[in-house]
Amino acid sequence: MRHHTVLETWLRGLAIAVIVLFFMFPIFWIVLMSFQTNETILRSPPSMAFVPTISNYEAIFAGRLDSNVASMDIKFLGNLGNSIILSVGSVAVALLLGVPAAYAFARHKFRGSEDIAFTLLSFRFAPPLLVLLPLTTYFQALGIADTYFGLIWVYQLICLPLILWIVRGYFEDIPADIEHAYRTAGHGWFATFRKIALPLAMPGIAAAGLLAFIFAWNNFIFALVLASADKQPVTVGALAFVTASGIQYGQIAAAVVLSIAPTLMLALYAQRYLVEGLSLGAVKG
Amino acid sequence: MNGLAIEGLSKTFKDQIVLDEVSFDVDKGETLVLFGPSGAGKTVLLRCIAGAVDQDSGTIWIDGHNVTATPPEARGVGMAFQNFALFPHMNAFENIASPLRARKSEPTKLEESVRAIARLLKIDHVLAHAPRELSNGQKQRTALARALAAEPGLLLLDDPLRNVDAKLRFEMRLELPRLLAGREATVIYVTQDYKEAMALGNRIAVLEEGRIAQIGTAEDIYLSPSNIAIAKLFGDPVINLLDVVPDCDERGAFFDLSDQRIALDFLPEKAVGVPCTLGIRPEDFTITKADVPNALPVNIEAETPLNEKTVTLAVTPLGQELLASRPAGTAIHGQDSAGYVFNSRKILFFDSKSGLRMDNSHSNEKRSE
Numbered sequence: 171m172r173h174h175t176v177l178e179t180w181l182r183g184l185a186i187a188v189i190v191l192f193f194m195f196p197i198f199w200i201v202l203m204s205f206q207t208n209e210t211i212l213r214s215p216p217s218m219a220f221v222p223t224i225s226n227y228e229a230i231f232a233g234r235l236d237s238n239v240a241s242m243d244i245k246f247l248g249n250l251g252n253s254i255i256l257s258v259g260s261v262a263v264a265l266l267l268g269v270p271a272a273y274a275f276a277r278h279k280f281r282g283s284e285d286i287a288f289t290l291l292s293f294r295f296a297p298p299l300l301v302l303l304p305l306t307t308y309f310q311a312l313g314i315a316d317t318y319f320g321l322i323w324v325y326q327l328i329c330l331p332l333i334l335w336i337v338r339g340y341f342e343d344i345p346a347d348i349e350h351a352y353r354t355a356g357h358g359w360f361a362t363f364r365k366i367a368l369p370l371a372m373p374g375i376a377a378a379g380l381l382a383f384i385f386a387w388n389n390f391i392f393a394l395v396l397a398s399a400d401k402q403p404v405t406v407g408a409l410a411f412v413t414a415s416g417i418q419y420g421q422i423a424a425a426v427v428l429s430i431a432p433t434l435m436l437a438l439y440a441q442r443y444l445v446e447g448l449s450l451g452a453v454k455g
Numbered sequence: 456m457n458g459l460a461i462e463g464l465s466k467t468f469k470d471q472i473v474l475d476e477v478s479f480d481v482d483k484g485e486t487l488v489l490f491g492p493s494g495a496g497k498t499v500l501l502r503c504i505a506g507a508v509d510q511d512s513g514t515i516w517i518d519g520h521n522v523t524a525t526p527p528e529a530r531g532v533g534m535a536f537q538n539f540a541l542f543p544h545m546n547a548f549e550n551i552a553s554p555l556r557a558r559k560s561e562p563t564k565l566e567e568s569v570r571a572i573a574r575l576l577k578i579d580h581v582l583a584h585a586p587r588e589l590s591n592g593q594k595q596r597t598a599l600a601r602a603l604a605a606e607p608g609l610l611l612l613d614d615p616l617r618n619v620d621a622k623l624r625f626e627m628r629l630e631l632p633r634l635l636a637g638r639e640a641t642v643i644y645v646t647q648d649y650k651e652a653m654a655l656g657n658r659i660a661v662l663e664e665g666r667i668a669q670i671g672t673a674e675d676i677y678l679s680p681s682n683i684a685i686a687k688l689f690g691d692p693v694i695n696l697l698d699v700v701p702d703c704d705e706r707g708a709f710f711d712l713s714d715q716r717i718a719l720d721f722l723p724e725k726a727v728g729v730p731c732t733l734g735i736r737p738e739d740f741t742i743t744k745a746d747v748p749n750a751l752p753v754n755i756e757a758e759t760p761l762n763e764k765t766v767t768l769a770v771t772p773l774g775q776e777l778l779a780s781r782p783a784g785t786a787i788h789g790q791d792s793a794g795y796v797f798n799s800r801k802i803l804f805f806d807s808k809s810g811l812r813m814d815n816s817h818s819n820e821k822r823s824e
Binding site: 345346347348350351352353354355356357358359361366369370 | 502505506507526527528529530531532533534536538540541542543544553554557558601605611
């Protein structure tokens with residue numbers, strides 16, 4: 171056990187505090203803003219002293235945006251719902267397709283397997299705008315523009331390669347002998363996948379799923395072009411706060427806080443699996 | 456036939472021949488040791504038998520069934536891996552129980568069987584532990600217990616004692632034959648340790664570069680190795696090799712060593728006038744005085760004890776190092792200049808060019824049933 175002097179401990183604490191402050195400050199500031207009115211936000215110089223108000227949250231939950239000039243309807247909660255449907259849906263589909271595919275690429279080297287895996291990765295190379303125009307035409311012809319189905323399909327461009335490539339690495343790290351041992355013990359290949367490969371790659375699957383969720387949640391451009399108002403996620407919906415009579419900073423801040431919340435909760439939940447992965451890794455060798 | 460039969464098994468990895476037409480039979484209940492240097496193809500061969508690796512060609516029969524195309528789970532073999540390959544997310548109990556679970560064993564019977572095999576292997580007190588909490592010895596015993604749990608007809612043990620310390624290895628070497636004896640299982644045991652090979656197997660198959668170089672009892676292989684490499688693998692201290700050109704004249708067979716004529720009682724016909732490598736086991740040398748007739752003239756350089764033996768290192772006038780061993784505690788006349796005498800009937804004659812043994816060669820001989 172190493173012993174630290176008081177000064178060392180103190181300096182270490184200070185360093186951590188500085189870093190946390192640096193990274194957390196924008197979020198902290200947004201949380202503060204979400205409890206203020208536009209007047210207190212925009213005063214100069216800015217001050218941390220204000221009377222907190224929950225009017226911003228009220229406006230979002232009520233679906234009415236009141237400014238000093240006019241009031242308009244917003245569907246922020248609907249947008250939040252859309253974000254959840256789209257992100258959860260596309261991550262679920264990507265996991266369902268990507269995890270077995272990753273296993274196949276990791277364990278069964280077949281002719282052209284590397285090429286297929288690379289092609290899937292290359293989906294991430296093209297700028298989204300490049301594919302959007304033809305995609306819009308196709309989607310309209312197929313009648314799946316402005317549907318959850320169509321959007322979740324497009325979101326696979328974001329989620330699937332990510333999950334495939336991260337999870338594949340985790341499958342490759344599982345010693346093949348462990349799977350051989352399970353099969354010689356008398357279990358079929360599917361049981362081996364389910365009882366050995368999946369649990370041992372779970373930390374990787376959790377990490378990849380979380381990342382894919384964050385990317386899907388933060389996606390803007392696909393939904394902007396392919397979805398109409400009632401299918402739009404929060405990222406696009408937030409544009410509504412930029413009104414003719416000015417930008418509603420307070421409401422935007424409240425909306426941001428609400429839209430960060432699901433991702434944050436998911437990350438906290440997934441942390442359990444990520445840490446479990448670290449302790450399993452200690453077995454190797 | 457019962458047991459295991461391998462016919463013409465070949466495997467190539469990226470242009471490298473790992474197994475080259477390997478064929479052998481093992482009787483039901485027999486223990487065959489697969490022995491050879493690392494990279495000889497032992498582990499790949501074992502994996503082909505288990506079904507973990509697909510061979511390029513050849514046939515595998517287990518208990519009379521052609522299992523060449525059978526998936527590993529249906530071959531009914533038990534296997535212990537060199538690196539244990541325990542399931543890290545299951546405790547020792549579940550690891551051992553896994554073959555029984557695959558066979559849908561009754562819960563009470565399953566529990567009973569696991570505890571019985573664990574008791575036998577002295578790991579019943581750690582059944583609730585995860586593999587990472589086990590010592591190396593306990594891991595290895597758990598892996599063995601898992602291989603034995605379902606009482607398979609064919610047991611494949613891939614150098615199971617490789618990764619445990621010397622004391623445990625010795626303990627297990629004593630325990631294993633007793634453990635295997637009551638099971639009537641055919642056992643294939645892979646090892647790189649010739650003492651383990653000689654202690655455990657009914658027969659030993661020596662693999663060299665993907666081929667079976669020799670197959671026979673431990674005694675067979677020790678007394679008549681089919682080539683120089685095998686002669687060097689078996690025996691500690693290692694066999695002495697002496698390059699000479701033996702010849703025959705009116706006074707009998709002989710060879711010259713630094714202008715000194717050494718007579719031979721026995722010389723294979725093929726060896727006359729041909730460059731030969733003589734293999735002489737250290738225990739077949741007796742140290743005498745330098746002027747004894749037919750003694751190899753040597754200078755004694757050093758002596759060292761090795762397992763209950765005293766090993767002497769001596770050098771011939773030509774600079775060849777020769778080892779002699781004798782039971783510890785027996786004295787020799789203490790002088791530097793001495794002679795090594797030997798019984799020429801115990802000499803092994805190898806062709807220097809091919810490395811193969813010359814007299815009634817056993818090389819590549821297949822066992823006929």
